[in-house]
Amino acid sequence: MxxxxxxxxxxxxxxxxxxxLPGRPMNVVGDELMTALAHVVERVESDxxxxxxxxxxxKADFCAGxxxxxxxxxxxxxxxxxxxxxxxxxxxxxxxxxKPVVAAIGGHALGGGLEIALACHARIVLDDRKLKLGxxxxxLGLLPGGGGTVRLPRLVGIQAALQIMGEGDDIAPAKxxxxxxxxxxxxxxxxxxxxxxxxxxxxxxxxxxxxEPKFRFPGGDSRSPAVAQLxxxxxxxxxxxxxxxxxxxxxxxxSVFEGxxxxxxxxxxxxxxxxxxxxxxxxxxxxxxxxxYQLNAIKKGASRPAKVAxxxxxxxxxxxxxxxxxxxxxxSAKAGIDVVLLDTTLExxxxxxxxxxxxxxxxxxxxxxxxxxxxxxxxxxxxxxxxEDLAGCDLVIEAVFEDRAVKADVTRKAEAVIGAGAVFASxxxxxxxxxxxxxxxxxxxxVGLHFFSxxxxxxxxxxxxxxxxxxxxxxxxxxxxxxxxxxxxxVNDSRGFYTSRVFATYVMEGITMLKEGVxxxxxxxxxxxxxxxxxxxxxxxxxxxxxxxxxxxxxKKDLAAEDKVYHPHPAEEVIRQLCEIGRIGKKAGRGFxxxxxxxxxxxxGLAEMYPPADEQPPQKELIDRLMFVQANEAARCLQEGVLRxxxxxxxxxxxxxxxxxxxxxxxxxIDAMGPKAFVERARELAALYGTRFEPAAIVVKAAEEGRxxxx
Ligand code: NAD
Numbered sequence: 001m002x003x004x005x006x007x008x009x010x011x012x013x014x015x016x017x018x019x020x021l022p023g024r025p026m027n028v029v030g031d032e033l034m035t036a037l038a039h040v041v042e043r044v045e046s047d048x049x050x051x052x053x054x055x056x057x058x059k060a061d062f063c064a065g066x067x068x069x070x071x072x073x074x075x076x077x078x079x080x081x082x083x084x085x086x087x088x089x090x091x092x093x094x095x096x097x098x099k100p101v102v103a104a105i106g107g108h109a110l111g112g113g114l115e116i117a118l119a120c121h122a123r124i125v126l127d128d129r130k131l132k133l134g135x136x137x138x139x140l141g142l143l144p145g146g147g148g149t150v151r152l153p154r155l156v157g158i159q160a161a162l163q164i165m166g167e168g169d170d171i172a173p174a175k176x177x178x179x180x181x182x183x184x185x186x187x188x189x190x191x192x193x194x195x196x197x198x199x200x201x202x203x204x205x206x207x208x209x210x211x212e213p214k215f216r217f218p219g220g221d222s223r224s225p226a227v228a229q230l231x232x233x234x235x236x237x238x239x240x241x242x243x244x245x246x247x248x249x250x251x252x253x254x255s256v257f258e259g260x261x262x263x264x265x266x267x268x269x270x271x272x273x274x275x276x277x278x279x280x281x282x283x284x285x286x287x288x289x290x291x292x293y294q295l296n297a298i299k300k301g302a303s304r305p306a307k308v309a310x311x312x313x314x315x316x317x318x319x320x321x322x323x324x325x326x327x328x329x330x331x332s333a334k335a336g337i338d339v340v341l342l343d344t345t346l347e348x349x350x351x352x353x354x355x356x357x358x359x360x361x362x363x364x365x366x367x368x369x370x371x372x373x374x375x376x377x378x379x380x381x382x383x384x385x386x387x388e389d390l391a392g393c394d395l396v397i398e399a400v401f402e403d404r405a406v407k408a409d410v411t412r413k414a415e416a417v418i419g420a421g422a423v424f425a426s427x428x429x430x431x432x433x434x435x436x437x438x439x440x441x442x443x444x445x446x447v448g449l450h451f452f453s454x455x456x457x458x459x460x461x462x463x464x465x466x467x468x469x470x471x472x473x474x475x476x477x478x479x480x481x482x483x484x485x486x487x488x489x490x491v492n493d494s495r496g497f498y499t500s501r502v503f504a505t506y507v508m509e510g511i512t513m514l515k516e517g518v519x520x521x522x523x524x525x526x527x528x529x530x531x532x533x534x535x536x537x538x539x540x541x542x543x544x545x546x547x548x549x550x551x552x553x554x555x556k557k558d559l560a561a562e563d564k565v566y567h568p569h570p571a572e573e574v575i576r577q578l579c580e581i582g583r584i585g586k587k588a589g590r591g592f593x594x595x596x597x598x599x600x601x602x603x604x605g606l607a608e609m610y611p612p613a614d615e616q617p618p619q620k621e622l623i624d625r626l627m628f629v630q631a632n633e634a635a636r637c638l639q640e641g642v643l644r645x646x647x648x649x650x651x652x653x654x655x656x657x658x659x660x661x662x663x664x665x666x667x668x669x670i671d672a673m674g675p676k677a678f679v680e681r682a683r684e685l686a687a688l689y690g691t692r693f694e695p696a697a698i699v700v701k702a703a704e705e706g707r708x709x710x711x
Pocket of ligand 1: 342343344348398401403410428451452453
């Protein structure tokens with residue numbers, strides 16, 4: 001027997017089986033764990049002295065989910081189908097041995113981990129707010145293939161099950177209890193085991209509800225009138241969100257629907273077929289490649305200089321307590337860092353701190369934190385106007401107005417106080433870091449830390465390396481970003497850096513279409529169909545047209561000063577024309593849209609300024625333009641060395657501006673279709689719409705050499 005699971009039988013006849021995969025930080029579902037579980041089940045079945053089984057974990061988590069390394073090796077549908085059927089055979093046997101089996105869950109039970117727990121007769125869970133239960137498979141383009149789509153609807157009802165599996169979000173223990181997913185909660189680990197054993201002793205002949213002769217689905221099966229009504233709406237609700245871009249969502253619904261008409265075993269087999277279908281999709285490969293492998297590599301420090309020792313920020317200075325500064329102060333204090341929050345008046349600095357108070361009050365109300373934790377966090381933020389308070393800071397981040405002179409002034413004042421070894425960072429969104437570092441007496445210690453708004457929600461920080469930024473400074477910036485629980489990407493200095501530069505191409509392409517006579521509704525629809533979180537014209541309104549115009553004017557001036565030619569984008573004229581008539585965006589209540597109390601509507605005047613052509617292009621053409629223009633610009637960033645790795649490009653695009661996740665990121669978009677096909681289509685688009693589609697040399701080269709950008 002493998003030592004993946006150890007088992008002890010107590011004097012009460014209850015066996016406690018502890019999952020603890022050797023050499024792994026977490027328990028994951030794969031051959032090793034399932035073979036060991038099969039042995040445990042056999043022993044429990046055959047040994048008359050054993051009266052029941054408690055399944056628990058020797059690691060921090062109960063079981064984190066499927067073994068992705070194994071999944072990513074699957075080449076043909078037979079492999080996932082067989083793996084799924086084999087897992088289910090063990091689980092089915094476990095729940096039908098005629099003895100009680102209880103899961104004692106003291107840490108996360110996700111994906112395959114929760115499916116193992118669902119095959120137990122009861123689930124006792126540690127009452128810890130941070131403990132996660134859930135079926136997140138959909139987020140990697142998969143469906144729960146270990147019986148999740150069969151057992152969950154039979155346990156909590158079809159509607160709740162669809163919600164859990166279709167969204168893939170975590171469920172906290174208390175909520176899981178209220179929905180019937182969990183049997184009982186336990187206050188601590190001792191109580192967890194005690195309650196699990198007690199449950200076994202109290203239910204010597206435990207059977208699953210679905211094995212009872214009179215079993216009924218809670219809320220009805222797929223035939224029942226109430227559920228039939230749900231089925232007439234659910235697919236269209238899902239399609240309205242996913243635009244058919246996520247096959248796993250459809251497969252989950254099909255599996256639950258068909259499973260709701262069938263007996264348990266037939267439903268299980270149907271699920272395995274849908275699981276195999278999901279595992280073979282390009283979408284799943286894209287998401288696993290980027291959101292699993294590349295993300296993990298980044299978090300492990302792939303883009304961090306390896307030789308520099310790990311560092312921690314204990315005291316942080318934030319200059320400017322506006323929207324961004326206030327957010328940076330909050331996320332840092334939340335990570336246990338002492339924060340000095342400085343602005344020009346104490347009132348402004350305190351207003352910045354009040355932002356944390358508001359977020360925390362809401363969290364207390366929702367039960368996500370306690371009043372004590374809130375007060376402790378707030379005590380770590382010190383509002384001030386005095387630079388002297390920055391003494392002892394390991395890191396200072398400026399988030400003052402986007403103005404070179406103001407930024408230079410605060411840089412000098414802060415550097416006069418902080419230690420020689422402290423790092424100074426700018427949160428500028430547009431000004432090149434190398435230029436800003438000229439105000440610094442120690443440009444080696446100067447770096448860009450580009451946060452996104454709203455800071456408490458957005459997961460990415462773009463680290464910008466200036467010409468003189470040292471490896472040590474970069475590493476310290478990187479460590480800080482991880483310390484506050486965000487994901488860092490590292491880019492070299494350039495106008496717009498990476499994220500703002502590529503994001504802008506999406507919005508500008510949409511505006512160009514409008515100018516060419518594409519109906520604005522078609523433009524907006526194409527953005528959503530492409531899988532972007534917001535359509536281009538609405539996004540431009542959010543950013544504000546006046547801000548974009550200001551950035552364009554500044555760029556023009558900067559290029560003139562460097563004796564470089566400025567090539568205006570075709571969309572620039574539209575932005576200028578709308579600004580001239582005061583339609584500067586959402587903040588003014590008027591831009592491409594009119595904003596009212598009842599929401600927003602496309603401004604009817606657009607039709608007069610940019611009359612729609614009689615013949616409208618197919619949506620597919622618009623979608624291609626919106627995606628190719630971004631992917632091509634991302635490839636140019638890679639070619640110019642603005643991007644240092646493909647992983648940074650992909651993760652930066654999904655986390656930074658919401659590039660359609662099912663494509664696996666802006667560069668994976670190219671690799672998924674193959675550089676050769678990309679080059680061909682990009683050239684067609686260039687001939688029709690302009691040189692911005694001319695494929696980046698780095699893609700042309702990859703196409704010629706028959707390889708991918710990711711190597
Ligand atoms: P904001 O106007 O909300 O806040 C700026 C704050 O800086 C104000 O409270 C102001 O009083 C303070 N300030 C100005 N001069 C100062 C000085 N000399 N000393 C101390 N404080 C001073 O602006 P914001 O949106 O928070 O942006 C701040 C920076 O972050 C800018 O560089 C901006 O480009 C960048 N940024 C903004 C966003 C965004 O979405 N808003 C995103 C990324 C980066």
